[in-house]
Amino acid sequence: MMFKRLLPLTAIALLGLAGCSKSSDENANTSKLEVRLMDAPGDFRSVVLDVLQVEVHLKDEADPDGWKKLNFTPRAINVLEYVNGNSALLVNDDFAPGDLKEIRLILGPNSYVIGRDGQQYDLKTPSGQTSGVKLKLEKATLKLRETFQLLLDFDVAKSIVERGNWKPGNDKKERYLLKPVIRVVAQDLRAGLHGTVNPAAARPQILAIRTSGLLAPDTVSTAADASGEFRISGLAAGTYRVEFFPTVTAPAGQTYQNKVLTGITIVSDQVKELGTTTLN
Structure with a gap:
């Protein structure tokens, strides 16, 4: 982050x-x-x-x-x-x-x-x-x-x-x-993002980039853990772009791709569930 x-x-x-x-x-x-x-x-x-x-x-x-x-x-x-x-x-x-x-x-x-x-x-x-x-x-x-x-x-x-x-x-x-x-x-910024990536082996870095909202533009980052789960806490309300960047090389015969999700709406005091994001 x-x-x-x-x-x-x-x-x-x-x-x-x-x-x-x-x-x-x-x-x-x-x-x-x-x-x-x-x-x-x-x-x-x-x-x-x-x-x-x-x-x-x-x-x-x-x-x-x-x-x-x-x-x-x-x-x-x-x-x-x-x-x-x-x-x-x-x-x-x-x-x-x-x-x-x-x-x-x-x-x-x-x-x-x-x-x-x-x-x-x-x-x-x-x-x-x-x-x-x-x-x-x-x-x-x-x-x-x-x-x-x-x-x-x-x-x-x-x-x-x-x-x-x-x-x-x-x-x-x-x-x-x-x-x-x-x-x-x-503390009063209790909103966040939660989800998983597939495959977990890609170990991506995840950026949450605020594109609109009351506060100035901001970028927050984290990384998925070994199970593919990630969580970003302490986000202000607004609209975000979420970007995924694999940090390891895919095995022979496979590819890991960057992924961008746009128009993600974050509401105060709520955790937005993104579900599973596929990177291949």
């Missing part, structure tokens, strides 16, 4: 992040923030992000004092484990109601990929280890006694860039750069 950036919060709420218990009166005056990470697959065996810290910005972005830490435990996350509707829970905590402006992820030095060749390659993250990976939030508002969920949709294919002058035999640490492309999806 494709990406942007993620996360909400409010200044008052952060006073309670020390981990102490809260009274029922306090809970009655807060919102709940849930942040999850999901992924669109790329051509790697593993993509591990060394996430050290998650912060949100509560004030004007020019105010350096607006950043607040979220209640997050540093961890290494293999994002390729979270596809087809699965997600990693990063944050689940109580916060004061209000608007959120930005979120940023601080990444450590230990991010890496394991390629199709089985070799491990370090991921250099120039900004992620200093100023952080910053993501703007639009219309991210926590409401009293409601849960607000944000999904960080990490696009592996676009986020990992191979250096053009790298050759086999060169230092493996110099092969890839991490330039995160992250799409932020708010």
